[in-house]
Amino acid sequence: MTTQAQRAEMNLAGRSAGWRIVARKEFADHVSSARFMVLLLVLGAAAIVPLYFASDTIRSVASQVTDTREAFLALFLVSPSSVPIPNVFNFVGIVAPLLGVAFAFDAINSERTDGTLPRLLSQPIYRDDVVNGKFAAGLAAITLVLLAVVGVISGFGIVRLGIVPSADEVVRLLAWLVLTVLWVSLWLAFGLLLSVAIRRAATAALVGFGVWLLVAIFGQLIISLVAGILAPVANAGSLEEALSLTALSAAIARILPLTLYQEASAVLLNPTVTTVSTPTTVGQWQQWQQQAQGQLLSFDQSALLVWPHIVALVALTAISFAAAYVMFMRQEVRA
């Protein structure tokens, strides 16, 4: 017979390990799942194909530029001129939401329909261990794939094109990876929320993909429409007015998290991008033009520039996750 003290000790040990056990099982499931293979193939192709077509462009750019500091990052930025394919970071920006939703839309509701939820929750773990574990496992699986893709692109650049990254470029690339993981986790949290709120996995998937379509394709159309009505740049009488209207439409565009991610990516990957906001006065614009001439930002300057974007993305992720979490805590175990 165990004593009370021993029981308490066992309890503490169980508490710290609960989410990790859930995460380990879920991760193993993910890695051996069909959707993981599909994701690996799609992202792999997305990395290799544009690279293949863009390599000529990159090579010519690299040979022209004596200072090769940006050449390595160009691997991620340059889009092929011969075929209409987006460059790597644009592609990831569009596909990452799909990944997040795909890895989380059935996290909770499938446990419910399979009848495994009551059994899982009757084990000595906290309810939050289930949500946390599943979130961590999804994130780990997607991060693994992203790392592989970035590794393949870098390897291609280093071996085939002979471009060796500088320390600053490595730091920028890592920062961009962190940003991308954050971007994915926003959608993972959203997928998790859907899996808690919608009982049928198929419906949750449809809603998730619907929202993705809205954000990735129609979102920008709608936003530009709205901006066109609220801030009609074409009707501007003076340059001052045109600038302020442009600033307003840029602010409206940032309602879409995709804009936040793409702007932040552009800044982090490209040291020549020195601003994310449009100038509001003519003087400012002239000043920025002068500054921007041939000047490269250091990494911390770039990071400072996109700090608000990152904070906004973190906040959105936290809100989605918290909503999923609270809803799950309040749900009845029985359907």
Add this chain to the structure above:
Amino acid sequence: MGAPIRTRALTKRYGDLVAVDVLDLEVRSGEIFGLLGQNGAGKTTTILMLLGLTEPSGGTARVVGFDPARRPLQVKRHVGYLPDAVGFYGDLTGRDNLRYTGRLNGLARDEIEAKIDHVLEQVGLSSRADTPTDTYSRGMLQRLGIADALIKDPDVLILDEPTTSIDPIGVVEILDLLRSLRRDRGMTILLSSHLLGQVQSVCDRVGIFAAGRLIGIGTVAELAERFGDGAAHIEVTFARDQDTEGAPDARASLAAIEHVSTVEQDAATSSWHVSVRPIDQSGAVREAILRAAVEQGLRLTSLRVLEPSLDDIYRTAVAGMSVASVTTEVGA
């Protein structure tokens, strides 16, 4: 330690619906207790509250010495639970599923493997342990569910409808397993069922649930006496060729036996239904029937005691309850 499971005025409301209504229940250490009632009577809700999986609206529970609403982890550590319509991860094997449960219970690696072999042996699934649970039948899933509940070596086992969707031989095996767990481990077992006939042989005591209330508690015999019609029922069948000319004979000889109150013939099966009053004379009457059959040359083909069914007890109990509530209303 006192009773492993005890509730005081435990209540659960879902809006206007009262699922469990001021329940006082005590399950004694080392007994097999049957929670009986029709679907929707509040059995599963009670079980979920005992495990801390749902919050009670009122009252308290104590399971293995802890309040499940406040210390659910302590309760879950010592209570094995088989949910109603249990499910498993279909792409994992039976063994993998059990291993996951073992890990969630914080067991050491080699301990888990030994436990898995042992519990699979107990439920008779060793030969299918390494096939995915997708391929299991409903009955096999049910047995794997029991194995899953036993992995943590619990002091208390709570089984929600353990015998539904299992074939008759499987039911006997499961009930034997429960008896041996009680005998060898001193395990306290609470099981719920809507089929009294299936589980009454294994239950030391049963509680009858109707509309969220416990309307009767005791041994099956006690309840039969209290809620039954006060008679034991015996079914007697004679060989078919004697039916036509032998029928009046059989009726007369059965009715002549002491303590037999009524004799009726079932038109469909042509077997005889004998009621015995008082209830405890059932054994003596059975002997007398055998003797009479031999003496009068009636060829007896079957003789069995009809157990009081849950339906019978239910009907009387619910009728009694409504009468009681009507009288109190009138009294007030």
